[in-house]
Amino acid sequence: MNIFVSGLSYSLSSDELTEVFAQFGTVASARVITDKQTGRSRGFGFVEMPMDEEARNAISQLDQADVKGRKIAVKEAEERAPRTNDRPRNSFGDGGGSDGGGYKSNRY
Numbered sequence: 001m002n003i004f005v006s007g008l009s010y011s012l013s014s015d016e017l018t019e020v021f022a023q024f025g026t027v028a029s030a031r032v033i034t035d036k037q038t039g040r041s042r043g044f045g046f047v048e049m050p051m052d053e054e055a056r057n058a059i060s061q062l063d064q065a066d067v068k069g070r071k072i073a074v075k076e077a078e079e080r081a082p083r084t085n086d087r088p089r090n091s092f093g094d095g096g097g098s099d100g101g102g103y104k105s106n107r108y
Contacts, residue, residue: 001055002077006044008032009068014045020067021047025054046077 005017018030032045049055055076063074 001052003047004077007072009070010041024058
């Protein structure tokens with residue numbers, strides 16, 4: 001089961017998150033999500049526990065628990081919607097379009 005954890009201390013590491021959940025069973029993986037540019041924690045993460053019963057017990061025991069001075073929220077992670085290429089176009093154009101992206105003809 002994939003578990004979503006929010007409200008994490010910004011100093012909590014992925015290894016420490018593993019230790020918190022390992023009290024309740026086998027942890028396949030634990031990852032604190034970090035900002036791509038700064039590398040700092042974003043205050044949430046995901047834990048994967050292969051045994052659903054252990055995962056449900058961890059969720060019920062750890063939701064609203066104090067971890068490193070912060071009250072965390074723990075719940076089953078929701079499936080992420082698939083990404084599509086149908087993203088909205090921005091108002092500045094996509095580099096193409098009807099006016100040829102600034103190209104001027106030598107016809108005149």
